[in-house]
Amino acid sequence: DTVNIESENEGAESALFKQLFQKWTVKHQTVGMGATHNIGKIAKVEQVKFDAVNMHAQPELAARERMVDDGSGEVEEWVIHDLELAPVEKRWHGHFYSGNCYLVLYTYTVSNKLHHILYIWQGNRASQG
Numbered sequence: 001d002t003v004n005i006e007s008e009n010e011g012a013e014s015a016l017f018k019q020l021f022q023k024w025t026v027k028h029q030t031v032g033m034g035a036t037h038n039i040g041k042i043a044k045v046e047q048v049k050f051d052a053v054n055m056h057a058q059p060e061l062a063a064r065e066r067m068v069d070d071g072s073g074e075v076e077e078w079v080i081h082d083l084e085l086a087p088v089e090k091r092w093h094g095h096f097y098s099g100n101c102y103l104v105l106y107t108y109t110v111s112n113k114l115h116h117i118l119y120i121w122q123g124n125r126a127s128q129g
Helices: 052-057 059-064
Strands: 002-009 074-081 084-087 101-110 113-122
Touching: none
Parallel strands: 002 113
Antiparallel strands: 074 084, 074 101, 101 113
């Protein structure tokens, strides 16, 4: 088995981390094209929607964005309370609170060999002691 460890800070999560959660949202994120303000003429720009949430359902997108797999692996999540791990129910996966730290383990298979990525997510208001 191999294990990669990634550190994630609140508000600076990688696309690889976000793709593990289907309903990931970003504070102040615009929906759709957002508002535009322009005076005069501008060049026509093709808008390509990038949605990390859909990477698990689109293997070609996951490959293009250098994801480790198509999102078909297993996600386990724990919250850290008083230096002890407490499992997080699946229905609450991806709900992170600023005052807490979490461990997220993603397990996937490549060529019949198990691989793991362990994410350590630290909220902005979490204590370090």
